[in-house]
Amino acid sequence: MSTLIKEDILVELLATTGTGFEEVRAAGKQAFQVQGFPTNKSEEYKFTAITKKIEQSIQNFAPAAPFTVTAEEVNANIFEGYAGDVLVFANGHFAPALSSTIEGVEVSLLSEKSSIALGSIAKPEKDPFCALNQSSFEGGIFISVPKKAQIQKPILLLNFFKATAGQVIQPRVWIEAGDFAEVTFINHSVNLSDIPYFVNKVVEVKGGVNTQIRYYKLQNEGKNVIEVSNIETDIQKDARFTSVNISLSGEMVRNNLTLNILGSNSEGNMYGLYLLNGKTHVDNHTNVDHTVPHCESNELYKGVLADNSRGVFNGKIFVRQDAQKTNAFQQNSNILLSDDAVVNTKPQLEIWADDVKCSHGCTTGQLDEEALFYLQARGIGKLQAKGLLLYAFTGEVMDYITDQSFREYCIAQVQDRLGSNL
Amino acid sequence: MLSIKNLHASIEGTPILRGINLEVKAGEVHAIMGPNGSGKSTLASVLAGREEYEVTEGEVSFKGINLLDLSPEDRAREGVFLAFQYPVEIPGVSSTNFLRTAVNQVREYRGEEALDAVKFLTLMKEKMRLVEIDQKLLSRSLNEGFSGGEKKRNEIFQMAMLAPTLSILDETDSGLDIDALRIVSNGVNQLKTKDNATIVVTHYQRLLDHIVPDFVHVLYNGQIVKSGTKELALELEEKGYDWIKDEVDSKATV
Ligand SMILES: Nc1ncnc2c1ncn2[C@@H]1O[C@H](COP(=O)(O)OP(=O)(O)OP(=O)(O)O)[C@@H](O)[C@H]1O
Ligand SMILES: [Mg+2]
Numbered sequence: 103m104s105t106l107i108k109e110d111i112l113v114e115l116l117a118t119t120g121t122g123f124e125e126v127r128a129a130g131k132q133a134f135q136v137q138g139f140p141t142n143k144s145e146e147y148k149f150t151a152i153t154k155k156i157e158q159s160i161q162n163f164a165p166a167a168p169f170t171v172t173a174e175e176v177n178a179n180i181f182e183g184y185a186g187d188v189l190v191f192a193n194g195h196f197a198p199a200l201s202s203t204i205e206g207v208e209v210s211l212l213s214e215k216s217s218i219a220l221g222s223i224a225k226p227e228k229d230p231f232c233a234l235n236q237s238s239f240e241g242g243i244f245i246s247v248p249k250k251a252q253i254q255k256p257i258l259l260l261n262f263f264k265a266t267a268g269q270v271i272q273p274r275v276w277i278e279a280g281d282f283a284e285v286t287f288i289n290h291s292v293n294l295s296d297i298p299y300f301v302n303k304v305v306e307v308k309g310g311v312n313t314q315i316r317y318y319k320l321q322n323e324g325k326n327v328i329e330v331s332n333i334e335t336d337i338q339k340d341a342r343f344t345s346v347n348i349s350l351s352g353e354m355v356r357n358n359l360t361l362n363i364l365g366s367n368s369e370g371n372m373y374g375l376y377l378l379n380g381k382t383h384v385d386n387h388t389n390v391d392h393t394v395p396h397c398e399s400n401e402l403y404k405g406v407l408a409d410n411s412r413g414v415f416n417g418k419i420f421v422r423q424d425a426q427k428t429n430a431f432q433q434n435s436n437i438l439l440s441d442d443a444v445v446n447t448k449p450q451l452e453i454w455a456d457d458v459k460c461s462h463g464c465t466t467g468q469l470d471e472e473a474l475f476y477l478q479a480r481g482i483g484k485l486q487a488k489g490l491l492l493y494a495f496t497g498e499v500m501d502y503i504t505d506q507s508f509r510e511y512c513i514a515q516v517q518d519r520l521g522s523n524l
Numbered sequence: 525m526l527s528i529k530n531l532h533a534s535i536e537g538t539p540i541l542r543g544i545n546l547e548v549k550a551g552e553v554h555a556i557m558g559p560n561g562s563g564k565s566t567l568a569s570v571l572a573g574r575e576e577y578e579v580t581e582g583e584v585s586f587k588g589i590n591l592l593d594l595s596p597e598d599r600a601r602e603g604v605f606l607a608f609q610y611p612v613e614i615p616g617v618s619s620t621n622f623l624r625t626a627v628n629q630v631r632e633y634r635g636e637e638a639l640d641a642v643k644f645l646t647l648m649k650e651k652m653r654l655v656e657i658d659q660k661l662l663s664r665s666l667n668e669g670f671s672g673g674e675k676k677r678n679e680i681f682q683m684a685m686l687a688p689t690l691s692i693l694d695e696t697d698s699g700l701d702i703d704a705l706r707i708v709s710n711g712v713n714q715l716k717t718k719d720n721a722t723i724v725v726t727h728y729q730r731l732l733d734h735i736v737p738d739f740v741h742v743l744y745n746g747q748i749v750k751s752g753t754k755e756l757a758l759e760l761e762e763k764g765y766d767w768i769k770d771e772v773d774s775k776a777t778v
Contacts (some may be wrong), residue, residue: 225776323666385576471576477622479572481630490625494616494665 122213126220126329130236132225140230147356149414149446150385155328155354158187159298164238166299168195172260176200179260179292181511186288192274193263194303195241206251207285212242218276223306224334229358231330235304239274249280249310256286256316257504263291263323265299273303274489280312283340284484286318288508297302300328307335307343311365315343318503319357320512321372321495322350325380332358339365339394346502349376349384350514350519363425366396374403375499377519378411378443385414393426395455404496408444415447417462423487433463437469437495489521496520525550525721526591526690531582533570539580540566542746548690551718555732555757556725559765564725565609567615567743568694572606573599586690600626601633602688607679607696609725614666619678622666623648623685630686651684655711663776672699680711687715697731709734729761742768 139156140147147153168328171192180188189209196211212218216291226233245254263271276284279285293299309315317333337343343361361370376384388398405413436445449462470489477487496516503509533541540563548554552630556564570577571584573596584591591599605770614622627647628638639647657677664717667675676696692711697705712722712735724735732740732754740756741748744765749772750756760768 138605176755359745470612470614473614474610475572475596476608477615477626478596478619479600479606479608480622480626481597481633481686482622482626483597483629484595486625486629490617490622491614494614 116188116326123220127237127292129221130226130238132234133233134230134237136227136232137230146229146387149412150354150356150383152328152330152354152356153437156300159301159328160269162267162269164262164270165238166193166265166271167266168193168241169264169266171197171200175262175292175294176260177292179204180258181507183220183507184258184505185507185509186258186286186316186505188258188260189243189245191241191243191259191261191273192304193241193271194261196243196324204253204257204279204457206248207253207257208246208248210244210246212244212274212276217246217278218244220274220276220306223308223336224304224332224360229332231302231356232332232358235272235274235302235332237398239272239304241289245274245275245277247277247279247283247285250282251280252284253286256288257290259287261289261291263299263301263327264294265297266295269297269299271299271301273301275303275305276308277305278308279310279313279315282312283310284314286316289317289319291321291323293322293327294422297325298326298328302330303332305331305333308334309335309337309341309343312340313336313337314341317344318346318505318508320348320350320515321352321355322515324351325382325405326355327352328354328355330358332359334358334359334362336362336364337368337370340367341365342369342371344371344502345373345387347372347374348516349374349378349386349498352382352384354383356385356387358387358389360391361396361399362391362393363399364393365428366394368397368399370399371502372399372401372403373499373502375496376403376405376407376413377496377516378405379408381410383412383414387414389418390420390430392419392421392428392430394424395426396430397425398429399431401517402499403434404499405434405436405445406439406492407436407445407498408439410440410442412443413445413447414448415445415464417448418450419452419460419462420448420449421453421455425455426457428455428458428460428462430458432486434464435495436464437464437492438466439469458505489517492520493517525587527583527584531570531584532579532580533566535566535577540577540746541570542706543582544743546741546748548721548723550721552739553722553724553735553737554715555737555740555754556723557695557727557740557757557760559769562743564743565662565694568606568609568692568723568725571599571692572604578598587667596604597629598633598690600771601630602687605683605686605688605691607676607683607691607693609694609698611667611675611679613668613670615668617666619662619664619666621649623682626682627685638701643758647685651681654684654714655681656707657681673701673704676700677704677708684711684715689720690723691715691720692725696724697726697728705731706734729757731756744768744772749758761772
């Protein structure tokens with residue numbers, strides 16, 4: 103594929119960005135140069151031609167400039183009844199004046215302090231976009247939940263995006279949760295302009311012993327978004343990590359979600375829902391790495407695809423030789439509402455231990471016409487009947503969201519979409 | 525109330541109904557009997573608006589409206605109710621939520637106010653008593669894991685909730701034990717008024733001891749080949765269908 107884009111971006115991005123983290127950035131740059139932008143021959147991106155999409159939609163590879171978000175914009179985008187804290191970002195840059203001071207949590211700009219080891223969890227050699235971000239991220243934030251801190255209220259990471267002349271946004275987040283800490287993050291993004299942009303975000307989460315970390319993410323920024331997100335988490339023993347990812351719009355979205363289970367008796371949960379229409383393309387690549395015995399992982403991704411949309415699900419589960427007594431479950435289920443919608447789903451289990459329980463399954467089907475008729479025959483309109491059935495199929499994913507106001511917001515968004523022909 | 529004239533319908537190009545004629549007046553109970561595969565459920569589905577069936581000829585008028593022009597949901601809102609021979613299990617849809625949506629959409633269509641949660645629950649309790657259905661069943665997903673008999677009872681419960689003008693019960697008695705049969709029949713009888721009508725599709729005379737029909741029709745090969753009063757059902761019970769088949773087939777060869 104194009105070498106042009108590679109040089110353009112490197113010249114523009116790498117030249118303009120980044121103060122500090124010279125070594126880190128150099129390592130990122132090198133890793134990116136080795137991998138390059140993925141082509142249609144790249145195994146990990148073969149169903150998601152993101153390089154082409156970036157070439158088509160992004161004219162100016164310069165970073166989108168920071169800008170000022172207003173308090174009204176912030177308030178208008180907080181869920182009704184939300185009682186948690188809020189951290190506001192504008193094109194990846196932290197806006198402290200609009201953000202809460204969170205009791206018991208340290209929040210600061212990324213700095214080269216010793217505990218922050220960018221690239222040590224989300225390793226740049228594993229993914230070109232991860233490497234690109236590491237070479238040229240802008241802004242960035244450090245969130246630290248100290249040992250034993252139980253942060254009851256969720257923390258909303260509210261991202262505002264606005265492409266100006268530059269159309270590239272590369273946020274970076276480092277989260278650490280000390281032993282026995284408990285914390286819930288909600289990541290929500292809002293697009294404030296109608297200029298297309300490419301957001302390439304990396305979040306690293308370092309979870310200690312016995313931590314409880316929840317990370318919820320809602321993607322619904324509309325059609326102009328090309329997004330690659332790398333979220334990678336390490337957890338130690340007796341810990342639990344739960345992710346819920348809901349994708350409702352975007353031009354092309356790629357979510358790389360990785361969990362490394364590094365201590366025994368831990369649990370990882372990954373739940374996802376994608377409702378796609380138009381030409382939206384959403385690719386979820388998940389990866390659970392079981393390296394130690396007596397751990398469990400549960401994974402459930404559900405998709406409803408209309409029009410010409412495309413979904414990709416790739417679920418890797420590694421069970422290393424030492425990871426005896428692992429229980430790993432994975433399920434991906436899809437409903438296609440149109441003949442032109444496509445889903446590619448691939449479970450990828452690699453198991454080296456012999457005493458494990460692993461299962462995976464994927465289904466792709468249509469809406470149950472008999473059930474639809476049954477509901478209509480009771481006087482329920484066709485559109486609403488479809489909505490009821492599709493919600494019955496998808497609703498379970500929302501049940502995993504513990505924060506009530508965010509859950510209700512998601513349910514309303516989803517129901518709104520399901521009742522409106524998608 | 526219902527007037528079916530020369531109704532022909534096919535599925536995937538195969539004709540199933542071949543000229544049905546039937547008149548049902550308010551206050552009447554009609555029983556439709558007939559051997560397996562004769563087209564009884566097809567007739568019920570066509571009346572309810574199942575799109576898989578193509579009506580190739582004929583007319584159906586319901587309260588003076590051309591029924592065939594209406595969507596399934598509008599037929600229901602106009603007062604047609606089909607108790608399915610095989611009610612569908614719908615995991616994830618709560619029975620209560622489903623019923624409330626249905627009742628309120630029907631009311632909205634009729635220009636009536638939506639029932640609020642309290643009024644809806646009151647109505648539900650009342651109708652639950654009528655068909656002696658257990659609250660526990662209704663707290664589950666719609667028909668999910670229900671036994672055959674429970675599903676049938678749930679159909680009659682829904683019928684009670686929606687108070688239709690024309691009820692078509694497709695083998696609601698099949699799979700019911702004797703107590704359930706009595707309860708379901710009682711329900712149907714109590715819902716009967718001089719303004720509504722019932723069509724019961726059944727294989728068994730025993731149902732007709734409880735729900736006494738004004739007319740009995742025999743459907744065979746997509747046509748109503750014999751009509752009579754409740755005595756016809758007794759005769760069928762005794763003699764089976766062969767004599768009717770013979771009658772029809774010999775006529776056909778003349
Ligand atoms: N999808 C279909 N494709 C082809 N033939 C069908 C289809 N559905 C039904 N039929 C046929 O239509 C005929 C009538 O079926 P129907 O279910 O109406 O019979 P029925 O009188 O209700 O029988 P039963 O007493 O067994 O319930 C049968 O021969 C059946 O095989
Ligand atoms: Mg039948």
